[in-house]
Amino acid sequence: MMNLLTVVSTYRVEGVKAFIKLKLGRIPYMKFKDENSIIIYMPKYKQPIYLRRDTSDHSTFRQIFDAKEYAIDYPFLPKVIIDAGANVGLAAVYFSQRYPQAKVYSIEPEASNIEILKKNIKAYKHVECLPMAIHHTSDETLEIIDEGIGKWGFVTKLATETTNREKVVSTVKTIALQTLMGTCDIAVIDILKVDIEGAEMALFEKNYECWLPKTRCLIIELHDRFYPGCEERVFNVMHNYNFSFYKKGENWVFFNIDLNS
Known part of the structure; x- marks a missing residue:
């Protein structure tokens, strides 16, 4: 907790x-x-909260804590939150x-982000860091690509999808939401926040029927600039389920009517 002695010293x-x-x-x-x-x-x-200078960390901080993009009125008390694309843990x-x-599960694939993430969540014992990439299937190997747009802009691709080898910074194993739910005995995901820089295209390719009907609220940022057509794919899937939705900031917010009635 913040106190005067710590700040002064x-x-x-x-x-x-x-x-x-x-x-x-x-000041706030x-x-x-x-x-x-x-x-x-x-x-x-x-x-x-620790941010890296001269990176996109501060922009992310402003979105969350100043613009309050996740300040949403939920018709339930969240018990399980999955943060897919956790970045530095904000x-x-x-x-x-x-x-x-x-209980918060923070899923982040990129090593330099994970280093700061762990530092930021140290005092929060109910937050668990999973150094993996969210995907429709577990145990795949993805390449992490630096697109040169800042620490929030790493993207993941299969090796067969990568066209510029010079941009590959590392590789990472995948985890599927249905695997995480089974391993951690999660019956319902109360909040699923997804900000994965275009990888939502793959996430909504298949196996979404295993976890989407069991999700109360989905908060997702869509990245057509990386994967043209991903917004169309996500909405085509969502229209098959009973969700209400609206736009808040850069995110689409979906509420599962069946689980929240």
């Missing part, structure tokens, strides 16, 4: 000034910088703070 005069501004309501949180990181102290959060931290009773 670490940031001295700068910390005192920021702490006073926070207490007076002039305290933000400090060192050589490599941006460190953010937020009221009521268990630990600081959504997991947000959900864990808002729903401390929930």
Whole structure:
């Protein structure tokens, strides 16, 4: 938890000034910088949030904590949350703070993101990091591609789909949602957040009937700029099920009418 002694001992005069501004309501949180990181102290959060300087981390932070893209009114109390495409764990931290009773599974394939993710979720014992890529089938090997658009923009592809070998940074094993549900004894996914930079095209290719009817709320960002036609594919699948939906920020939000009635 944030306290004055910690801030003063670490940031001295700068910390005192920021702490006073926070207490007076002039700023929503305290933000400090060192050589490599941006460190953010937020009221009521268990630990600081760490972002990498000169990366897309700060944009992701603003989307979640300033624009409040995941501040959704759910007609249920979430107990199981799956964060597919967890990046550095900001959504997991947000959900864990808002729903401390929930188990959060953070699925992230890229190593440098995982390093910061683990740092950000350290104080949140109900958050579990899974260093894998979400896919329609488990135990496949995907290549991680750096498209040069920032740390939030790594994409995953089968080796047969990769056209530029110079962009391949590593490989990762896949896990299917139905496998995760079986392994972790998950009967219902309360919130499934999906931000996987176009890999939703593969996720909705097949086997979705194993997990989609058991999902109360799907929050998904679609990436037609990476995979033209993925929005059409996702909506073609969703129209076969009884979901209401609306757009919030960059995300489509789907509610399972059958599970929430």
